[in-house]
Amino acid sequence: MTPTITLSHINKVYANGTIALQDLNLEIGASQFISLVGPSGCGKSTALRIIAGLGQMSSGQLEWGQGQTPKLAYVFQEAALMPWATVRDNVRLPLTLAKMPKREAMAAVEESIARVGLQGFEKSYPRELSGGMKMRVSIARALVTKPDVLLMDEPFAALDEMTRSRLNSDLLSLWNQLRWTVIFVTHNIYESVYLSQRVVVMADRPGRVVADVIIDEPYPRNEEFRTSIDYNHYCRDVSRHLAEASLKGADRDLPIATL
Numbered sequence: 722m723t724p725t726i727t728l729s730h731i732n733k734v735y736a737n738g739t740i741a742l743q744d745l746n747l748e749i750g751a752s753q754f755i756s757l758v759g760p761s762g763c764g765k766s767t768a769l770r771i772i773a774g775l776g777q778m779s780s781g782q783l784e785w786g787q788g789q790t791p792k793l794a795y796v797f798q799e800a801a802l803m804p805w806a807t808v809r810d811n812v813r814l815p816l817t818l819a820k821m822p823k824r825e826a827m828a829a830v831e832e833s834i835a836r837v838g839l840q841g842f843e844k845s846y847p848r849e850l851s852g853g854m855k856m857r858v859s860i861a862r863a864l865v866t867k868p869d870v871l872l873m874d875e876p877f878a879a880l881d882e883m884t885r886s887r888l889n890s891d892l893l894s895l896w897n898q899l900r901w902t903v904i905f906v907t908h909n910i911y912e913s914v915y916l917s918q919r920v921v922v923m924a925d926r927p928g929r930v931v932a933d934v935i936i937d938e939p940y941p942r943n944e945e946f947r948t949s950i951d952y953n954h955y956c957r958d959v960s961r962h963l964a965e966a967s968l969k970g971a972d973r974d975l976p977i978a979t980l
């Protein structure tokens with residue numbers, strides 16, 4: 722069951738004294754698609770890692786709506802595939818680690834590969850795939866466990882614009898079918914507006930939420946939305962918040978006498 726996620730008063734101070742997050746508050750509805758944007762170093766990955774349970778918060782609270790931690794999957798910027806393994810074996814990895822017998826795992830593996838459009842490449846090795854295809858394998862590997870929540874940390878940042886655009890559309894159509902909760906970290910304003918129901922803007926030092934822009938547009942979204950005046954307005958709105966967030970960081974770096 723897809724849960725709501727509530728982050729309350731989250732603080733994170735790293736061992737070296739860096740205050741990565743201060744009083745981060747965020748509520749994410751069940752099956753919502755939200756993006757986190759913000760200047761480099763504002764704590765987006767830190768927040769995502771805390772939600773994933775990969776990093777600990779210093780204080781604060783993380784609550785799951787249904788009272789128990791749902792099934793989570795994490796997609797990183799790097800596809801991080803095993804070079805010696807085929808597409809099929811790479812996708813099966815989480816099930817192998819969970820000690821699921823191969824015969825039982827294969828149906829889920831084949832389904833996941835089909836969902837990302839990689840039928841016919843099951844026996845290929847990562848070196849034989851383009852960057853976009855490697856990312857599809859990475860997404861298939863995340864989907865194979867049938868997650869409730871998908872955490873994506875700049876998954877398409879290293880891809881060319883055409884490939885990114887195609888993967889954006891395919892990700893949205895998968896989300897339309899499967900309705901996981903998605904938290905998507907990106908530096909790309911256009912991508913965040915195209916994909917999300919909400920774009921949450923963070924400012925750094927300390928990392929916190931400074932704006933929450935609702936993208937009130939129906940799904941499915943397509944090229945018509947991408948070229949619409951509304952899309953342009955949303956992008957400008959997010960961009961303005963982002964510029965303000967960046968300025969706050971830059972101000973802080975100026976010598977005190979100039980402030």
Ligand SMILES: Nc1ncnc2c1ncn2[C@@H]1O[C@H](COP(=O)(O)OP(=O)(O)OP(=O)(O)O)[C@@H](O)[C@H]1O
Nearest residue numbers: 735736737739741760761762763764765766767768
């Ligand atoms: N393990 C760590 N130890 C110390 N400081 C860290 C550690 N990880 C991150 N930081 C610092 O915490 C702050 C937030 O980092 P984080 O990676 O969460 O930001 P981000 O918004 O995801 O950045 P980017 O957009 O560049 O990926 C930064 O100042 C970073 O240098």
